[in-house]
Amino acid sequence: MTFIPLERLIVDEITRKPLSELVTAKLAGMILDGVYKSGYQLPSERDLVKQFGVSRSTLREALKALEEIKLIEVQHGIGWFVSELDENNLALAHQVAEKITTSTPMKGEKAEEYEAPSGPRRLPVAPEKPLVIPNLKKDRLGTFSLISWWEREKVAAANVMVVGAGALGNEVIKDLVLMGVGNIYIVDFDTIEMANLSRSILFRESDSGREKAEVAAARAKEINPNVHVQYLNGDVTTDIGLGVFRRMDVIIGCLDNREARLAVNRFAYWINKPWVDGAIQEFLGLARVFVPGEGACFECTLTDQARRDLSIRYSCPLLARENILLGKVPTTPTIASIIGAIQSQEAMKIIHSKPVAAGMVIHFNGMTNEVHVTKYTPVEDCESHWTYGEITELPIRAETTTIDEMMQIIHRDMGPEAVLELDQELILSLKCPNCHTEEKILQPISKVGFNQAHCPSCGLLRETEMTHIISGDEPFSSRTLASIGIPALHILRAYNEDQYYFYELSGDLENALHFSHFEKQIEQPRIKLRDRIKIKEKVHLKDRLKIKLHESAIKLNIQQQEEVPKIHVD
Ligand SMILES: [Zn+2]
Ligand SMILES: [Zn+2]
Incomplete structure (x- = not known):
């Protein structure tokens, strides 16, 4: 059997665990086949690393797994030795080795000398992850629990x-x-x-x-x-x-x-x-x-x-x-x-x-x-390479805060020279060079169409007067932040001669980020009391009804109380 270096499978850490399992299976198979005999020493770790084309840590994981099923044992300072085979470790060795031998190639496909890590499934050996056997009948995401590195809580959060x-x-x-x-x-x-x-x-x-x-x-x-x-x-x-x-x-x-x-x-x-x-x-x-x-x-x-x-x-x-x-x-x-x-x-x-x-x-x-x-080669002076510093969370909202109010905060923190820098251009006016007319716009560029930019009288494309700097003395500073194109929960950028400040409109948080679209109000099941009561045991009907009514009272909400069939217990 020749080995294709498994290294080519190592893309990153994700394949590391399956890979060690694969090495475990290969070694177990070789012990069962008598390539490595009971009582004899295994090749050195360095040689095994070469032979399998895996990293030392992957090999060690495999050796540890074999040690756990008592197929090999370490003699400190000397190396790894194959244990005596008995019915206990033999059965386990077969189980481990079968991981690769039972994997069948697809129809018409030639069997490869090595098997990909996705062999027949077996519960993961991941020391950091407790072994929980999922209920696949009831648990929609249960399969993922079988992936050694998968953390469902992280995914859910x-x-x-x-x-x-x-x-x-x-x-x-x-x-x-x-x-x-x-x-x-x-x-x-x-x-x-x-x-x-x-x-x-x-x-x-x-x-x-x-x-x-x-x-x-x-x-x-x-x-x-x-x-x-x-x-x-x-x-x-x-x-x-x-x-x-x-x-x-x-x-x-x-x-x-x-x-x-x-x-x-x-x-x-x-x-x-x-x-x-x-x-x-x-x-x-x-x-x-x-x-x-x-x-x-x-x-x-x-x-x-x-x-x-x-x-x-x-x-x-x-x-x-x-x-x-x-x-x-x-x-x-x-x-x-x-x-x-x-x-x-x-x-x-x-x-x-x-x-x-x-x-x-x-x-x-x-x-x-x-x-x-x-x-890709990173570009040294790429304009995108800039990360905001500390962000100050303000309990204010884009829709209700005026430019004036925002500038007061900025000037208080950074001095009267500080300005607000907008992410998109604010179109102040459109001027026709032909008719010499001027239309006040005061809208973010994203809200102004190309057609609108043309002069309604002569049809010429008008000159755009725009800005992305707000200093606080604009005639429109009583307008809200939202009206000049600042979205809810935005982080505003202000600067003075020395530095940038970053302000988040955190008052918007509740409205702007909730992840609660299409959440149904939990519908309470309409309980038909009669259906639920099946008297099989010799329990007094009176007592059962009391229990059921108690349960129903918990389950039904106030609006649905009229649905409760009127049953007199006494
Ligand atoms: Zn870049
Ligand atoms: Zn015109």
């Missing part, structure tokens, strides 16, 4: 944002709810059209015209009512407060345009959160994880041409936005499943604090079935 509920988003959301991710925030600004149905497992024909985010959230809740969902029908680049991002464990980008990716990338960097990007086109796809401070970020990956494209678009921001809305990329449900699945798995690794390949990209070509993993 996780907050995950899915940006984009298109082909990729549908797959990712489906995967997350199936895996029991406890809190999912879904954002998309689009509505469902018939063409979406070809690659969106969460949408139905009757959903045509409805908001993608809302429908996706509703269906997610339907698939697994134990998860909590929240949706936002809006634009990720402008409509979500940074405080929402801040409370996520991971952000999954299921986007179809560079501008939105760039926005998510910056937000993620600002509040130091990992994000998982996916992109698909026809049979091609890629997935990548970006972790602030670890390798390249999304902006680092942009080519010079892409940067030029972006800057051209930014030079006419009104047009840029409309172009984004037009961009449609042909995709298939198959590539969406593949890439969405990789993204979901990366998210699970992040939730479990497992190592991820940050700043690397997995390219999948479905035509050639080639997979390439490449590392």
